[in-house]
């Protein structure tokens with residue numbers, strides 16, 4: 001399996017074709033005029049149809065075609081710079097228009113667009129992967145650099161957020177642990193605030209104030225089959241929480257001489 005980009009990904013696929021929206025004939029994609037401003041990179045009608053359209057206009061309205069051509073030549077001769085600017089502006093405008101219509105099409109046919117995109121990716125997968133991983137021009141190297149550059153900043157931001165939102169941060173950690181242990185349920189900052197108020201800011205076991213330091217505890221430990229729903233949450237002081245560990249709540253209450 002030491003194939004190069006060219007022969008592994010692309011040569012094994014059949015030559016791509018598409019159907020002309022004018023004549024309805026399926027043709028190789030090379031038979032459609034290139035147009036970088038549309039998503040596929042080519043016009044929807046084939047080269048033959050595009051040429052026919054142009055000739056048909058001259059056929060049907062020769063005097064108009066002639067008039068337009070003469071007018072244009074006269075304008076260009078009178079002010080070459082302005083003519084060039086106008087031509088350029090027109091090109092930009094039509095490009096914008098095409099880009100917008102293509103965007104609208106993508107939105108209206110999102111599934112189709114995704115299918116096209118996926119098909120394109122897999123048709124050119126070897127080349128695209130090689131480009132992505134290229135040490136000189138690839139995105140992989142650039143991304144790795146960005147990650148290293150921002151790692152410290154991201155970590156610092158996380159730290160600050162956790163400090164400003166301790167309950168929310170704990171809730172996230174506990175939800176993750178619950179998922180890992182296969183336990184259902186989740187709770188949020190509001191739930192903890194509500195429980196905190198219900199316990200009047202005191203440890204559920206020893207009634208010491210937990211206003212400066214509180215631990216969030218699963219009444220029936222996750223490890224013993226407890227859920228992660230708010231009903232299974234209580235607030236303990238650090239001492240009680242560490243003493244309780246993963247012991248069953250009734251057992252623990254008995255241990256500290258407090259029968260439930």
Ligand SMILES: [Zn+2]
Nearest residue numbers: 020023046049
């Ligand atoms: Zn055609």
Ligand SMILES: [Zn+2]
Nearest residue numbers: 203206237240
């Ligand atoms: Zn306590």
